[in-house]
Amino acid sequence: MYGSGCVVMTDIVKLPFDATEIDDYNYLDILNQSTIEELVVNKNIDTIVHFSALLSAVGETNIPLALQVNCRGVENILQVAQKHKIKVFIPSTIGAFGPTTPKEKTPDLTVQCPTTIYGVSKVIF
Numbered sequence: 001m002y003g004s005g006c007v008v009m010t011d012i013v014k015l016p017f018d019a020t021e022i023d024d025y026n027y028l029d030i031l032n033q034s035t036i037e038e039l040v041v042n043k044n045i046d047t048i049v050h051f052s053a054l055l056s057a058v059g060e061t062n063i064p065l066a067l068q069v070n071c072r073g074v075e076n077i078l079q080v081a082q083k084h085k086i087k088v089f090i091p092s093t094i095g096a097f098g099p100t101t102p103k104e105k106t107p108d109l110t111v112q113c114p115t116t117i118y119g120v121s122k123v124i125f
């Protein structure tokens with residue numbers, strides 16, 4: 001869609017062997033702010049789509065790591081984005097709501113009392 005070499009993908013895991021359509025893949029630990037910044041500068045990045053996270057079930061098994069990845073990771077991304085004036089997209093989740101949130105026609109602004117550290121970390125940001 002954006003052309004060859006226009007999208008840089010990153011993660012801390014190896015690509016599956018059948019992921020042949022991805023032509024620019026890099027190891028990047030979002031807990032390391034300087035390596036985020038290095039990639040942004042070296043690749044002249046103008047937009048970050050930030051997906052890295054520990055989701056509900058995994059997050060509950062290691063709450064300290066979930067807080068690191070989900071909170072410190074977002075903080076690192078936002079600080080680099082602010083410094084280099086780039087756009088950021090970070091998805092939210094239904095996990096940001098909780099049992100006390102109205103279930104019918106849930107408004108955008110409503111009670112958010114999540115019951116997982118994953119949901120809590122989304123509400124924080």
Ligand SMILES: NC(=O)c1ccc[n+]([C@@H]2O[C@H](COP(=O)([O-])OP(=O)(O)OC[C@H]3O[C@@H](n4cnc5c(N)ncnc54)[C@H](O)[C@@H]3O)[C@@H](O)[C@H]2O)c1
Pocket residue numbers: 010011012013028029030031050051052053054055069091092093094
């Ligand atoms: N899957 C869904 O249904 C859903 C729904 C709503 C929102 N989202 C959001 O979309 C995003 C991605 O979700 P997903 O389903 O692809 O999750 P996923 O678990 O498949 O992917 C998360 C990725 O983060 C990576 N990661 C973990 N620690 C890291 C680190 N220190 N540095 C770099 N990468 C690291 C993992 O290796 C993994 O590939 C999340 O922010 C999630 O909240 C997902």
